[in-house]
Amino acid sequence: MVLPDGGEGVFIPRRDTTSVLNALAGGRLFPGRHHLGRFEVEERGEHYAIRLKNRNGQPILSVEADVTDQLPEASVFGSVEEASAFFEAGSLGYSPSADGGRLDGLELRTHGWHVQPLAVRHVQSSYFEDRQRFPPGSVRFDSALLMRGLQHEWHAREPLYCGEERQAV
Secondary structure, three states: OEOOOOOEOEEOOOOEEOOHHHHHHEOOOEOOOOEEEEEEEEEEOOEEEEEEEEOOOOEEEEEEEEEOOOOOOOOOOOOHHHHHHHHHHOOEEEEEOOOOOEEEEEEEEEEOOOOEEEEEEEEEEOOOOOOOOOOOOOOOOOOEEEOOOOEEEEEEEEEEEOOOOOOOO
């Protein structure tokens, strides 16, 4: 997304956490509404299985993959380096606030950015499989990258306001 100042950011439709504190304080003490969820993570060598469910136990996201050295042949990215640069530049994310009148900004700052491609065996996303949002054929999975052991910090950014009237912070 292009920002009012001409910069770029990404839209994060939903943020999930296992932390009750983050779920309660998100959007109040720090930017970004966070939904309480359950993460199930399996790591066996270079194999990963990740499942995210909402607090009612309904699946939100499921991925099973293995570390590899190349992207899928059909990827829109020409190389791992190109994909890495694209996502590194997208470190500023905006997500809906609880009141719906603004988008809260969080910036990820990293120290020693490094990604590895994943060969995905299975992927399921309730967001992208929602036919109200995405009619059949309008979206397809491209590729996945893994970041691990990454030193990072989160920084608040100015919110974006929805509609014509800017609300006071």
